Amino acid sequence: MRSLFTFIIFLFVYSFGQVYAQPDSVLFVNAKWKTIKISRGIVWKSIHFDSTLFHSNQSINILAIKKRKPIFKVGFERKILKETSKFGSEASALAAINGTFFDIKNGGSVDYIRSNGKEINESIPSKSGLAQHQKAAIVIVGGRLSLALGESLGWEKKISGEDIMTTGPLLLYESRSIKPDSSKFTFTRHPRTAIGITKRNILLLTVDGRDRKAAGMNLIELAQIMRWLGAKSAINLDGGGSTTLWIRNKGVVNYPSDDKKWGHEGERKVANVILVK
Numbered sequence: 001m002r003s004l005f006t007f008i009i010f011l012f013v014y015s016f017g018q019v020y021a022q023p024d025s026v027l028f029v030n031a032k033w034k035t036i037k038i039s040r041g042i043v044w045k046s047i048h049f050d051s052t053l054f055h056s057n058q059s060i061n062i063l064a065i066k067k068r069k070p071i072f073k074v075g076f077e078r079k080i081l082k083e084t085s086k087f088g089s090e091a092s093a094l095a096a097i098n099g100t101f102f103d104i105k106n107g108g109s110v111d112y113i114r115s116n117g118k119e120i121n122e123s124i125p126s127k128s129g130l131a132q133h134q135k136a137a138i139v140i141v142g143g144r145l146s147l148a149l150g151e152s153l154g155w156e157k158k159i160s161g162e163d164i165m166t167t168g169p170l171l172l173y174e175s176r177s178i179k180p181d182s183s184k185f186t187f188t189r190h191p192r193t194a195i196g197i198t199k200r201n202i203l204l205l206t207v208d209g210r211d212r213k214a215a216g217m218n219l220i221e222l223a224q225i226m227r228w229l230g231a232k233s234a235i236n237l238d239g240g241g242s243t244t245l246w247i248r249n250k251g252v253v254n255y256p257s258d259d260k261k262w263g264h265e266g267e268r269k270v271a272n273v274i275l276v277k
Helices: 002-020 025-027 084-090 219-228
Strands: 036-041 041-055 056-066 072-076 094-096 113-115 116-119 136-141 144-149 163-167 170-173 190-196 201-207 233-236 246-247 272-276
Touching: 002 136, 002 170, 025 041, 025 219, 036 190, 056 094, 056 246, 072 113, 072 163, 084 094, 084 116, 084 272, 094 190, 094 201, 144 170, 144 233, 170 190, 201 219, 219 233
Parallel strands: none
Antiparallel strands: 036 041, 041 056, 056 201, 072 272, 094 246, 094 272, 113 116, 113 163, 136 144, 136 163, 170 233, 190 201, 190 233
């Protein structure tokens, strides 16, 4: 009798847990986002998950841009560093998101940058070869954005396109999952910046972190939410204190962590950005 009673209690607890502990995918897909129209074909979406998504607090911002408009551009500085918001406002852009990895001491990208067909920075490989963020690229042709991947030294110089920015690693590529490496960078939660490509939209995404209100994500989690958003291809950019999404007339909309405060003022100065013109 006791065994039967214990079994009934187990079923009740299990069923109760299934109702209230939704899988992350269901929670994410059914979430109610705050949505604001920025311009025709451009929407800003934001949400905060309170200790629920991946068993953690999460703060996510997305700028969803219809593919029909060719409006993307690489912004850069060769030596100096400046805030993503400053890159955006000085370019009279509609929005800007921080770009790829850079030399925080001396300025300039450590990854390949091309702008208007001219090489601005070469990739600086390590002694063991290309870094993970040098094996994929954002490619802009006629203002339209796509992704590419390669393995060999100098591969990025062979890509056709007015604007090129190597970065990474890739999270998804043409509906295929990309096997992550086993580095600490992959499995540790940080603020993240990413770009995703769905059937209809380009997604500029930031995930906040390094605060009790936002845990950040590892690259496995980042790839998962890109897949749940419908991305066929997606790429990681520089993150951490660099993670910033700026929108004209809205300002910085995420919570940059470089000043270790929960606010919109903690931007890190960076060397390059992706602009929405």
